[in-house]
Amino acid sequence: MKGNVIVGQSGGPTAAINSSLAGVYRTAKDRGAKKIYGMLHGIQGLMDERYIDLSEHITNELDAELLKRTPAAYLGSCRYKLPEIHENGEVYEKIFSILDKLEIEAFIYIGGNDSMDTIKKLSDYAIVTGHPTRFVGCPKTIDNDLALTDHTPGYGSAAKYIGTSVKEIIRDGFCLEYPHGLVSIIEVMGRNAGWLTGAAALAQGEDCTGPDLIYLPELPFDLQKFSERVKSLLSEKTSVVVAVSEGIKLDDGRYVCELGQSVDFVDAFGHKQLSGTAAYLASFIAGEIGCKTRAIEFSTLQRSASHSASRVDILEAYQVGGAAVKAADEGDSGKMVVIKRLSDDPYQSGTEVKDVHKIANDEKLVPREWVNIEGTYVTDEFVNYVKPLIQGDVSPVMVDGIPRHLYKPKTQK
CATH class of the missing domain: 3.40.50.460 (Phosphofructokinase domain)
Known part of the structure; x- marks a missing residue:
C-alpha cells in the first residue's frame, strides 16, 4: 500500500464497531499505509474536512485493545444520504477533491445498509471519472439485515x-x-x-x-x-x-x-x-x-453493552476491518466484506468480498420457516443459527470497578 487510507463510521453504533476500526488501522499499518485518517462523523464530517490522524490517538497496543472494547462509534457517526450523481455532481467533486488533497488510496466505510449505499455511489463516481481511490464497505449493524453475509458484526x-x-x-x-x-x-x-x-x-x-x-x-x-x-x-x-x-x-x-x-x-x-x-x-x-x-x-x-460483548463478535469485527483494507490494497472497489459460515460445530467462519450493488438498499429478513406457524415464536433453526455468534466473553479493562474506554479528544486536522 503506497498511499493513505481513510476510514469512517456511519449509522447506528454497536458494541463491536470499534473493533472493526482497530482492524482497519492495524492492517493498514502492516500493509505500509503512510497515514490512516479517521473521518469525524462519517461522510458528512469529511465534507466539512473534519478528520484526524489515527496514529495520534492509537499510540500503543493498550489503546488498540481499549478501542476494541469501547462501544459506540469512536469517530462519531452520521445518517447522511448522498444524492444521486446526476442530481448533484458538486457534492462528489467536493468529496473527491478532499480525497485527492489527502492522497487517499483506500476509502473504508464501516456501516449498514445506508452506509453501503454511500460506498456504491462513491465507487460508481470513481469509475465514471477514472479516479484511482478504491472504496470498500465493512459490515456493521446489530439489525443483522445486510444481504449476502451470513451475519453482521455487532449482531x-x-x-x-x-x-x-x-x-x-x-x-x-x-x-x-x-x-x-x-x-x-x-x-x-x-x-x-x-x-x-x-x-x-x-x-x-x-x-x-x-x-x-x-x-x-x-x-x-x-x-x-x-x-x-x-x-x-x-x-x-x-x-x-x-x-x-x-x-x-x-x-x-x-x-x-x-x-x-x-x-x-x-x-x-x-x-x-x-x-x-x-x-x-x-x-x-x-x-x-x-x-x-x-x-x-x-x-x-x-x-452499547460492551460489558456483555461476544468474543466471537469482537474477533470477527476485527477481522472484517482488516479484510476490507486487504481487499482495497489488492485492487477491489465497490465491494463489501462478507462473513461466510464454514461450520457450526466447531464454529468457524471466513471472509469474502461481494459486489456492494447487490447489498446496498436491500434487507435480509428472518426466513418464514424460522418462525412458528402461529407467528408467536422462533424455531430451533433460528436459535441454532445465532448461538455460535454469542460465544465467549471479552474482559473489560477495569479501572476503579468501571470499564475503561478509549477517549477521543475532539481534534481534527
Whole structure:
C-alpha cells in the first residue's frame, strides 16, 4: 500500500464497531499505509474536512485493545444520504477533491445498509471519472439485515445482551405475585427484520423457560389474537413475558407504535423513528385484562453493552476491518466484506468480498420457516443459527470497578 487510507463510521453504533476500526488501522499499518485518517462523523464530517490522524490517538497496543472494547462509534457517526450523481455532481467533486488533497488510496466505510449505499455511489463516481481511490464497505449493524453475509458484526453482542436481559427479566417477574398477574412487554430494535427480537429465545434453557411470546416485524400483528393469547397464558401462570420488535405492524401496514402516538421524525433515508410499541401494548393489555403490566424498552442499551460483548463478535469485527483494507490494497472497489459460515460445530467462519450493488438498499429478513406457524415464536433453526455468534466473553479493562474506554479528544486536522 503506497498511499493513505481513510476510514469512517456511519449509522447506528454497536458494541463491536470499534473493533472493526482497530482492524482497519492495524492492517493498514502492516500493509505500509503512510497515514490512516479517521473521518469525524462519517461522510458528512469529511465534507466539512473534519478528520484526524489515527496514529495520534492509537499510540500503543493498550489503546488498540481499549478501542476494541469501547462501544459506540469512536469517530462519531452520521445518517447522511448522498444524492444521486446526476442530481448533484458538486457534492462528489467536493468529496473527491478532499480525497485527492489527502492522497487517499483506500476509502473504508464501516456501516449498514445506508452506509453501503454511500460506498456504491462513491465507487460508481470513481469509475465514471477514472479516479484511482478504491472504496470498500465493512459490515456493521446489530439489525443483522445486510444481504449476502451470513451475519453482521455487532449482531452477536446485541443478541447476547438481549438473551441475557430477557432471562433476568423473566427471573424478576417470578419474585412477586399480583392478584391478576403481571405482563412484561419488552421492546427490541428491529424496523423490518426480527433478528434481534428473535434472540430473546436465547433466554430459554434448563434453568429458564424463556419468553412466552415473540413477535417479529416480518409477519402482521393481530391485536385481538395477542390479547387472547396473553389472557390464556395468565390463566396458567402469574407472570407473562413478551418480546416484540419495535417495527411490528398491523395487517393494514400501520406500525403498532403509531396507535399510541404520532411518528413525526423521519431521517435522511426516509426511516420513521419507532418508539412506544411496548408502552402501547402494555396499556392495551392493562385495559383489556385488568392486570399489572410493564413496558421495557431496551433502546440504546442493546447496542452499547460492551460489558456483555461476544468474543466471537469482537474477533470477527476485527477481522472484517482488516479484510476490507486487504481487499482495497489488492485492487477491489465497490465491494463489501462478507462473513461466510464454514461450520457450526466447531464454529468457524471466513471472509469474502461481494459486489456492494447487490447489498446496498436491500434487507435480509428472518426466513418464514424460522418462525412458528402461529407467528408467536422462533424455531430451533433460528436459535441454532445465532448461538455460535454469542460465544465467549471479552474482559473489560477495569479501572476503579468501571470499564475503561478509549477517549477521543475532539481534534481534527
